[in-house]
Amino acid sequence: MSSAPTIYALSNNSLLIDAAHLDANNVLTIQKKIWALAAHCKNTAEFTDLVAGMNSLTLYLKSSAGLTKWLEALPLLWDELKSSAFTGKHHLIETLYEGEDLAYVASFHNLSIDEVISIHSQAQYHVLFLGFQPGFAYLHGLDTRLHTPRRAEPRIKVPKGAVAIGAAQTGIYPSDTPGGWHIIGHTNTTLFNSTRSQPCLMQPGDTLEFVALKNQGAGA
């Protein structure tokens, strides 16, 4: 197996460093190196945007003049940078586990509803990267016992704050959108607010856990 990431010039001012083929069992370890690389590059102030993907980083240069230099520098940086250099914030996401698909997910796995809630809320999740929608976090850490194929027919509207499971991933919808994941709960936590100085609640490298709320409203 190759231990070096692949590096491409995507255009005159953008580069992709792709480590997705390195080791599928160490997605989180590789991603930690991606965060370290992004932080290093950010400090150089030579980029307009640094966008992490799944075990990859795309770098958008302010000026195309630096393209050759970075093509040469990235493999060396990859070897030098330590992946452990970064710790993010920890978020507690208060969740009312009364999602429309909760019973389906439980029966799909032959689990009780309480077991699904307990497995989902006991794990610690890592924010690998943001994408799809402003503030949407790709999370690592869903217990394999809850991996559930996406709905055959996507919903026209998944409501803002829906906590959902899609295949091997779980996530929170930052705003109303069509979507095919199974909704297991809802949170009032706001993930994105364009008027804040930090518009997104979560950043790559942050960790989070879901805290199960008891339903307060008797007639709800």
Place this chain on the structure above:
Amino acid sequence: MIKVLKPGVQLTIQDFGRIGYRHLGVSKAGSLDPCAQLIANRLLGNNDNDAVLEVTVGLCELEFNCDTVIAIQGADLQAKLDDQSIYPGWTYAIKNKQVLSFAIGRAGLRAYIAVKGGVQCPLIMGSRSTDLNACFGGLDGKALNSGDCIPIKPFNGPFIKTGALAPPQRKIIRLHPSPYAKLLGKTLLHSFTSGKFKASPNSNRMGVRLVNNADNLMHTHSLPSVAVNPGSIQLPPNGEPIVLLNDAQTTGGYPLLGTVISADLHQFAQFRAADNIEFEYVTLEQARTAQHKQNAHLYQLSLALNNSNNKK
């Protein structure tokens, strides 16, 4: 202020878009034809990044509630000021209560209206652009509706009556090579560059979908999500490529066929459903030369405008 009497198909406020927020999942947004925005603004002595109105298809009517000067660029959508025909590439003085209307274009899809001083909506995350998906920017994050009032500053000072040509359009769109050339294979990539495509009616500010009634680009690859940006060409398994534009999401999991070079990307603002589109891969050097040529065109425009200002 400008009052929207009819918004037409899609009327939005745009500037060059949001830079520096893509790692948060925030799309770039911004004018699909930034050359048209820039030229229109320069004709008025505005800043290049001042917010403009992007008119899609036409069928739009605007009433000015103050004096100003405007410039129109991009597609010729048969604009009229009251009953007088007016033309892209020129500046026009507007009097209070005059109505600017657009019919529909013979070619091209989007026209850009710059007003003296730029559209004055609030800056959000460094830009006045409307983000139609995340619903912020512009006026309330939405395309404009009848009755909406677009804030502008009144202006009735002197101005230069002048004109400018848009950079020439090309028939064959130039591309940077795919990072997944090995995965997709030479045969598929050859089918892509030897194919003739049409823009699907199912295209929008997120992307232009391409169709060619052949099934030679179908595949079964699914990849870990990677960053995508305006100009990335995604190839979904159905074999119908999507050229991503400014409102595209920031990450995606379809293999990429390549990236449209910066000098050619603005052309996708203007493709209509019947238009033919072809592609060729070029080197980084060819892409750089193409961009220099476009910059030179815009630089000449600035020189010419400075000269006419000095003669005044």
